[in-house]
Amino acid sequence: MTDNVVRSIQKQFLKLATVDSAEEVSHAIARTRAGLAVVDLELVGLAQVEELCREFPATAFVCIHRLADDAMWSQSLAAGAMDCCLSSDLLRILEASQCYVASKQDRTPAIA
DSSP: OOHHHHHHHHTTOSOOOOOSSHHHHHHHHHHHTOSEEEEETTTSOHHHHHHHHHHOTTSEEEEEETTOOHHHHHHHHHHTOSEEEETTOHHHHHHHHHHHHHHHHHHSOOOO
């Protein structure tokens, strides 16, 4: 994941883990109990995204790729991700993360 993506997302979340290999992804999600995972499809394949979505149903996955297109977006959603964006499209990645935050707040019961 690019440093720009990491810095931008880090502003919204208290905990942020980055990984350098596909093998580290599930360990990082389990260790941090991540509610959101931005997954670079150049590092992790769609089959693994689908497996991760099954293994961590409480985690929202946003896929990124430097050449993301409509077909990749469709395949990512079919695998269980909530979105697929160009890795250079920081605005869309942040919008997807904000959608996750908003939907999580909607599901949190209000305490009176």
